[in-house]
Amino acid sequence: xxxxxxxxxxxxxxxxxxxxxxxxxxxxxxxxxxxxxxxxxxxxxxxxxxxxxxxxxxxxxxxxxxxxxxxxxxxxxxxxxxxxxxxxxxxxxxxxxxxxxxxxxxxxxxxxxxxxxxxxxxxxxxxxxxxxxxxxxxxxxxxxxxxxxxxxxxxxxxxxxxxxxxxxxxxxxxxxxxxxxxxxxxxxxxxxxxxxxxxxxxxxxxxxxxxxxxxxxxxxxxxxxxxxxxxxxxxxxxxxxxxxxxxxxxxxxxxxxxxxxxxxxxxxxxxxxxxxxxxxxxxxxxxxxxxxxxxxxxxxxxxxxxxxxxxxxxxxxxxxxxxxxxxxxxxxxxxxxxxxxxxxxxxxxxxxxxxxxxxxx
Numbered sequence: 001x002x003x004x005x006x007x008x009x010x011x012x013x014x015x016x017x018x019x020x021x022x023x024x025x026x027x028x029x030x031x032x033x034x035x036x037x038x039x040x041x042x043x044x045x046x047x048x049x050x051x052x053x054x055x056x057x058x059x060x061x062x063x064x065x066x067x068x069x070x071x072x073x074x075x076x077x078x079x080x081x082x083x084x085x086x087x088x089x090x091x092x093x094x095x096x097x098x099x100x101x102x103x104x105x106x107x108x109x110x111x112x113x114x115x116x117x118x119x120x121x122x123x124x125x126x127x128x129x130x131x132x133x134x135x136x137x138x139x140x141x142x143x144x145x146x147x148x149x150x151x152x153x154x155x156x157x158x159x160x161x162x163x164x165x166x167x168x169x170x171x172x173x174x175x176x177x178x179x180x181x182x183x184x185x186x187x188x189x190x191x192x193x194x195x196x197x198x199x200x201x202x203x204x205x206x207x208x209x210x211x212x213x214x215x216x217x218x219x220x221x222x223x224x225x226x227x228x229x230x231x232x233x234x235x236x237x238x239x240x241x242x243x244x245x246x247x248x249x250x251x252x253x254x255x256x257x258x259x260x261x262x263x264x265x266x267x268x269x270x271x272x273x274x275x276x277x278x279x280x281x282x283x284x285x286x287x288x289x290x291x292x293x294x295x296x297x298x299x300x301x302x303x304x305x306x307x308x309x310x311x312x313x314x315x316x317x318x319x320x321x322x323x324x325x326x327x328x329x330x331x332x333x334x335x336x337x338x339x340x341x342x343x344x345x346x347x348x349x350x351x352x353x354x355x356x357x358x359x360x361x
Contacts, residue, residue: 016198022249029248040288041237048130050233052096056104057225060111063210064088065104069113070203081168084301085113086122090164094157097130102323103232109330117171119332124162124340126160129156129287129312137288138308144296147361148305155309155351156360163344170336234327235325243318247285256281273299276307283311302356309348314341 023030059065069085076082085108093101105122108114114122129138134156139149216224250256263277276297283290290311294304315323320341324334 009199019246019249022253023245026252028251028254030245033245033248037241038237040244041240045236045240046233048132049100049236050229051095052092053103053229053232054225056092056100056107057228059088060107061211061214061216061225065108066210067203067207070206071199074199079168080121080125080164082118082121083114089122089159090096090126093126094128094160095130097133098127098319099172099236099322099326101126101128102326103194106326106332109332113330117329119330120336121164121167121170123323123332123337124170125160125344127315127319127337127341128160129310129329138291138295138312143294143304143308144219144295145300148301151352151355151359151361152305152309152312154355155305156312159309159344159347159353162347163340166343167336167340184329215292232326236322239318239321240327243286243316243321247282247289263316269322272307273297273303275299276303279304279307280310283307283314283316285316287307287311287316287350290316302353302360306349306352309352310345313344313348 026061051100065085065088068088069083071084072087073084076084076087080086089101089104089108092104101124105114105119106124108122109116109119131153134153135146135149139152140146214221247256259265259281260277264274264281267274267277275300276294279290279293279297281290282293291308294308294311297304297307320338323337327334327337
């Protein structure tokens with residue numbers, strides 16, 4: 001019986017039962033937190049993410065991704081052991097924020113442009129915050145200090161690039177056995193043709209052949225892009241509402257307080273201000289709540305920025321759930337992402353302390 005209770009599905013069922021029970025105990029709080037999560041999705045996430053989801057689908061259909069992939073191939077392979085097409089994902093992921101990088105990576109995998117291992121590498125270091133949220137919401141909105149933005153950005157994005165470099169060693173033997181499945185090089189190329197032609201002309205040809213291979217008209221491509229983006233936004237909205245409810249229920253049930261007490265003990269052992277424990281616990285679940293708690297703590301700016309860097313790099317379970325839902329349609333695994341987020345958070349915190357003398361306010 002103990003073995004049956006320890007099964008992951010049994011644990012999940014038990015957690016679901018506890019949440020359902022708490023919803024019946026705190027019905028008013030459940031409704032208010034649902035409305036609050038829905039407002040965040042509609043007023044912030046929908047206008048911020050929906051255009052990027054549509055544009056990414058259009059760029060794939062028009063072959064623009066293939067164009068940049070051919071151009072960036074000489075840089076991505078030696079640095080990150082990824083095809084050049086991954087450079088476009090890195091750029092879009094860093095500009096748009098989570099979960100755009102995972103969304104684009106899943107699309108590349110579905111089109112057989114990357115292998116499973118390459119996709120896991122990409123998702124590991126493109127699951128980042130967008131600069132608008134990092135600068136506008138966190139630095140200016142929560143910390144009321146725009147001078148922390150350069151340090152926070154250097155720690156967050158610098159840590160992500162370090163993760164990308166480390167992930168080049170993620171299952172290299174399996175990657176070699178799987179072989180290349182992307183269709184970047186046209187089949188009609190002969191040996192030495194890439195040397196005789198300029199890389200730009202090869203990139204244009206790759207874009208043209210990708211557009212012919214897609215074959216959809218502009219109207220059909222636009223319709224498919226909007227439908228796909230709407231389906232994904234509904235999933236993202238549902239997860240945001242769900243975690244908003246969970247956080248509210250756990251707070252009223254006293255679970256958050258108990259976790260905060262345990263975190264305070266841990267922070268005391270490692271020399272961190274114990275009052276930042278609330279920010280750490282909130283950040284485990286949701287990025288916005290954790291970042292806000294770090295900004296208003298007042299226990300020491302360097303420690304507050306370090307915790308904010310950890311929260312942004314970890315991403316929160318809400319973001320993890322969004323990325324996992326995207327990966328569920330592929331063969332890519334969630335475990336490499338989980339490990340990468342934990343390591344990224346630790347690296348980002350360390351970079352804050354290391355760079356404080358140069359970039360600190």
